[in-house]
Structures are given as structure tokens and as C-alpha cells.
Amino acid sequence: xxxxxxxxxxxxxxxxxxxxxxxxxxxxxxxxxxxxxxxxxxxxxxxxxxxxxxxxxxxxxxxxxxxxxxxxxxxxxxxxxxxxxxxxxxxxxxxxxxxxxxxxxxxxxxxxx
Amino acid sequence: xxxxxxxxxxxxxxxxxxxxxxxxxxxxxxxxxxxxxxxxxxxxxxxxxxxxxxxxxxxxxxxxxxxxxxxxxxxxxxxxxxxxxxxxxxxxxxxxxxxxxxxxxxxxxxxxxxxx
Numbered sequence: 001x002x003x004x005x006x007x008x009x010x011x012x013x014x015x016x017x018x019x020x021x022x023x024x025x026x027x028x029x030x031x032x033x034x035x036x037x038x039x040x041x042x043x044x045x046x047x048x049x050x051x052x053x054x055x056x057x058x059x060x061x062x063x064x065x066x067x068x069x070x071x072x073x074x075x076x077x078x079x080x081x082x083x084x085x086x087x088x089x090x091x092x093x094x095x096x097x098x099x100x101x102x103x104x105x106x107x108x109x110x111x112x113x
Numbered sequence: 114x115x116x117x118x119x120x121x122x123x124x125x126x127x128x129x130x131x132x133x134x135x136x137x138x139x140x141x142x143x144x145x146x147x148x149x150x151x152x153x154x155x156x157x158x159x160x161x162x163x164x165x166x167x168x169x170x171x172x173x174x175x176x177x178x179x180x181x182x183x184x185x186x187x188x189x190x191x192x193x194x195x196x197x198x199x200x201x202x203x204x205x206x207x208x209x210x211x212x213x214x215x216x217x218x219x220x221x222x223x224x225x226x227x228x229x
Contacts, residue, residue: 036220043117043222044206090156099145099210101218103156 002027004093006104013081014112021076021107023091032094033074034101035065039087047089050074061085083113116140117209119221126197127229134192134224136207142187143209147218148180151204160205163190197228 007022025031035047048059055067065076074091091104116139126132136146145164149157161177163169163184171177179201181193190209194201204225208218 034217044208044220046217046219049217099218100147100159100162103159105156 002093002095002102004091004102004104006089006091006107008107009105010108010110012110012112015083016080019076019078019081019085019109021089021091021109023074023076023104025072025074025091025093025102027072027093027095030096033065033067034092034094035059035063035074035076036090036092037087038090038106044090047076081109081111083111085109086111115211115219117143117207117219117221119205119207119224121224122222123225123227125227125229128198129196131193131195132197132226134194134205134207134226136190136192136209136221138188138209138211138219141209141211141219143190143211144187145210146184146190147208147210148182148190148192149206149208151206151223157206160192194226197226199228202226202228 004025033050036044037047038044047063048057050057050067058064063078065074067074088106088108090106092101094101118137120135147162148160150160151157159172160175161169161171161182163182165184165187169182184190204223206223208220
């Protein structure tokens with residue numbers, strides 16, 4: 001069955017550190033890729049998405065992600081994190097033309113001030 | 114734009130009663146809405162997909178007679194948990210798709226259901 005795995009369940013960083021959250025999926029066909037973020041007490045919101053074209057996509061708040069097809073990966077990066085980036089981050093994958101998403105388990109990111 | 118609301122934000126009910134949760138798209142028309150369940154420290158589990166004017170499609174293992182979904186208009190979908198039991202206690206989240214922004218889901222804030 002298709003699945004999405006996020007390598008780290010918890011990540012703790014200091015402010016200004018660089019961030020990379022891993023996301024891998026198991027599916028050989030066409031994919032649409034998403035990163036969603038859930039700030040404490042708030043609802044899920046889209047951080048960035050990839051449908052086609054340039055595999056390096058830029059999202060809100062300085063986040064970016066790179067789609068590497070050969071590695072079935074869509075890792076999220078930010079060069080310098082801030083305390084306000086403390087949140088839970090979810091990777092999600094849509095398969096072919098399916099609107100339904102397969103979700104990773106999420107990564108809780110804590111930024112120490 | 115693309116705001117989705119849910120009501121109520123939290124509800125406590127007794128075993129055996131039914132609870133209705135509303136999901137509304139406030140500034141767009143949602144042709145498709147999804148209902149998810151989120152367990153503590155786990156990812157979102159898709160329960161069902163509802164399209165306006167037609168029956169919902171339930172995921173394997175989700176009881177359609179227990180979790181009644183109605184998508185009567187392009188801005189409203191409801192989830193009714195019938196004869197609720199403590200194991201139904203969870204965080205229920207809806208999301209909506211717009212025809213103009215394919216594949217991108219907009220999420221509601223969620224509803225915390227506690228069954229006593």
C-alpha cells in the first residue's frame with residue numbers, strides 16, 4: 001500500500017539553526033506533494049505544494065522543499081528557523097489525479113528561543 | 114480567502130447520543146469535502162469524501178451508518194456521529210476543495226468530541 005513516512009517525530013532546534021524535515025513516499029506514479037503546518041491551537045494550513053515544473057518550490061515564511069523523484073522524497077527546508085516556527089509539520093501526497101491525500105505522521109518542531 | 118469553519122469547536126456528549134458537526138466553506142464553493150479523524154500523536158486518518166449532492170464515499174473500516182455525512186450544498190457538509198461511544202472521542206477535522214484550486218485542501222479548525 002502507498003505510504004508517506006516522515007523520519008523524525010520530534011525535532012528540537014535553537015533559533016537561527018537550519019532545518020530539514022524528511023518526507024518519503026512509496027508510489028511510482030505521478031504525485032502531487034504538500035507540506036502543511038499546524039501551529040499550536042490553530043488549524044492546518046498549506047505551507048507549500050508541488051504539482052509539476054521546477055522541483056524546488058518555495059512556500060510561505062521562508063520555507064522551501066525539493067522534490068527528488070529518484071529518491072521519492074520531498075524534504076522541507078528552512079535556512080534559519082525562528083521561535084515562531086514551533087509547530088507540527090505534515091507531509092501529504094496525492095496520487096495521480098486523486099484528490100485524496102495520504103498523510104505522514106507529522107513532525108513536531110520545537111524552537112528554543 | 115478560502116476559509117473553512119467548523120461548529121462546534123468542542124462538544125461533550127453522553128454515550129448513546131448523537132452529535133452533529135458542521136463544516137462550512139465561508140468564501141468559496143466546495144465541490145468536495147473531506148472528513149478526517151486525528152488521534153493523539155498520530156496523523157490524519159481520512160474517514161470519507163463527500164461531494165455535493167451525492168452520497169459520501171467512506172474509507173475502509175469506517176462505518177457509514179455510524180458516521181453519517183451529508184453534503185447538501187456547496188458550502189456545507191455535516192458529520193453526524195450516531196449512538197456515540199467513548200471510543201469515538203477524537204478530533205474531527207474537515208477540509209474542502211475548490212474547483213478553481215485543484216488538489217489544494219483548505220482545513221477547518223477541527224472539533225474535539227468527548228463522549229462520556
